[in-house]
Amino acid sequence: MSRLDAYRTLLLDATWHPVRAISWKRAIILDMEDRIDVVEYYDDFVHTPNREVPLPAVVRLRQYLKVYSRGVSFTRRNVLLRDGFECQYCGERPGSSELTLDHVMPRSRGGPMTWENVVAACKECNRSKGSRTPREAAMELRKPPRKPLYLPIVRPGVEHAETPREWLDYLRVVNG
Numbered sequence: 001m002s003r004l005d006a007y008r009t010l011l012l013d014a015t016w017h018p019v020r021a022i023s024w025k026r027a028i029i030l031d032m033e034d035r036i037d038v039v040e041y042y043d044d045f046v047h048t049p050n051r052e053v054p055l056p057a058v059v060r061l062r063q064y065l066k067v068y069s070r071g072v073s074f075t076r077r078n079v080l081l082r083d084g085f086e087c088q089y090c091g092e093r094p095g096s097s098e099l100t101l102d103h104v105m106p107r108s109r110g111g112p113m114t115w116e117n118v119v120a121a122c123k124e125c126n127r128s129k130g131s132r133t134p135r136e137a138a139m140e141l142r143k144p145p146r147k148p149l150y151l152p153i154v155r156p157g158v159e160h161a162e163t164p165r166e167w168l169d170y171l172r173v174v175n176g
């Protein structure tokens, strides 16, 4: 494994929102194709026979690209990420294995398994809500569930030290 394998490049969309981490090789190709602007470099280089190429740390797409706007797939993990691993009723963060997916409009009453009808809930809240709506159970949702356009790139549980310092200024807009 090469020393350079540790580097990842943060991809921002045209509006400066973080999209995802990509490989620096992909970033260099996108740069050669004039599809991105490099906004931040690492203090490191990749040596090619002809020259030294600085490693891109943060890059921004020049234009809206359909390929990056497919949206976020609906999975248990992505619902938990959207909700910040936080029970959407009581606000507790008991850890991902202790969280359930709650149907806001209960499944037994036709509530669909969709971004707009599913939230992270701790086992206790899920149990006490039962097959009632939040209103019937007098349990208020902390925020209305929506389909996210992006997921946070810095995930809960990831050590801060693992996030390259070159990225930090660009991650603040996450969830903003």
Ligand SMILES: [Zn+2]
Residues within 6 Å of the ligand: 087, 088, 089, 090, 091, 092, 121, 122, 123, 124, 125, 126
């Ligand atoms: Zn709860």
